[in-house]
Amino acid sequence: MNPLQVRQLVIDIPGRASGQALDFTVEPGQIWGVLGPNGAGKTTLLHTLAGLRAPRSGDILLGAESLAGLKRRTVSRQLGLVFQDRQDGFPATVMETALIGRHPWLSPWQMEGGEDLAMAEKALAVMDVSHLADRLVNTLSGGERQRVAIATVLTQNPGTWLLDEPTNHLDLHHQVAVMNLLKQQASEGRAVFMCLHDLNLAARWCDHLLLLYPSGDACWGPAGRMLVPSALESLYGQRLITTELDGAPVFVPVRS
Numbered sequence: 001m002n003p004l005q006v007r008q009l010v011i012d013i014p015g016r017a018s019g020q021a022l023d024f025t026v027e028p029g030q031i032w033g034v035l036g037p038n039g040a041g042k043t044t045l046l047h048t049l050a051g052l053r054a055p056r057s058g059d060i061l062l063g064a065e066s067l068a069g070l071k072r073r074t075v076s077r078q079l080g081l082v083f084q085d086r087q088d089g090f091p092a093t094v095m096e097t098a099l100i101g102r103h104p105w106l107s108p109w110q111m112e113g114g115e116d117l118a119m120a121e122k123a124l125a126v127m128d129v130s131h132l133a134d135r136l137v138n139t140l141s142g143g144e145r146q147r148v149a150i151a152t153v154l155t156q157n158p159g160t161w162l163l164d165e166p167t168n169h170l171d172l173h174h175q176v177a178v179m180n181l182l183k184q185q186a187s188e189g190r191a192v193f194m195c196l197h198d199l200n201l202a203a204r205w206c207d208h209l210l211l212l213y214p215s216g217d218a219c220w221g222p223a224g225r226m227l228v229p230s231a232l233e234s235l236y237g238q239r240l241i242t243t244e245l246d247g248a249p250v251f252v253p254v255r256s
């Protein structure tokens with residue numbers, strides 16, 4: 001699996017003066033969380049890393065190759081993206097949606113084969129949506145739709161997962177199931193890079209964190225070094241009570 005290398009990257013936020021250049025490598029086996037308040041640029045960063053938006057400056061490399069010079073098919077075999085929002089413009093079933101994950105691996109007019117179908121079926125089972133396989137996705141609940149989006153990337157089987165708030169809409173049990181799935185993906189040598197609003201999920205599951213400030217400032221590194229209560233309070237403009245439970249720090253907002 002190729003590491004995702006971010007080199008002197010400045011993301012393009014309209015109307016914002018250029019912020020701090022980002023420079024880090026997401027290595028296979030790592031789980032990165034991106035934290036920051038609304039509007040800080042988390043989604044913009046994720047879309048830039050996926051090659052969907054041009055950076056203002058800097059470069060992104062997959063292995064030794066610049067992302068900008070790679071064919072989309074090559075990129076989509078290596079990077080999978082779970083969007084924060086999705087438009088279900090076309091009527092498609094859950095199974096048809098999961099099978100879209102195989103498209104980077106098929107030639108333009110090639111139909112999905114038995115192996116592709118088996119991968120999609122397995123992904124739907126892992127995400128607990130097998131019973132919905134024949135349903136149209138636009139009839140699903142928010143959490144069911146989110147699980148189908150993750151199942152689609154599971155079917156795609158990329159080396160690096162990019163996820164925009166993957167626990168959105170999910171009940172507590174499915175939030176934990178998704179975080180454990182991502183942990184398993186990392187333990188199998190894939191890399192995970194995700195935006196999260198839940199500090200406690202980040203503290204429990206991420207080994208690296210990137211803190212993005214609305215000013216364009218940023219800091220990143222191993223999670224233990226980033227989870228400093230005063231830094232998190234200034235990131236969110238929110239006072240926090242900090243404790244430790246079950247071997248991980250826990251952050252609770254002060255009520256007043």
Ligand SMILES: Nc1ncnc2c1ncn2[C@@H]1O[C@H](COP(=O)(O)OP(=O)(O)OP(=O)(O)O)[C@@H](O)[C@H]1O
Binds near residue numbers: 014038040044
């Ligand atoms: N096409 C656009 N035109 C103008 N401004 C934009 C555009 N796209 C994004 N922005 C602005 O860029 C900033 C960063 O947006 P982004 O969606 O990356 O933030 P975010 O950190 O993901 O926020 P949230 O936590 O609310 O999802 C926001 O202020 C947003 O309004």
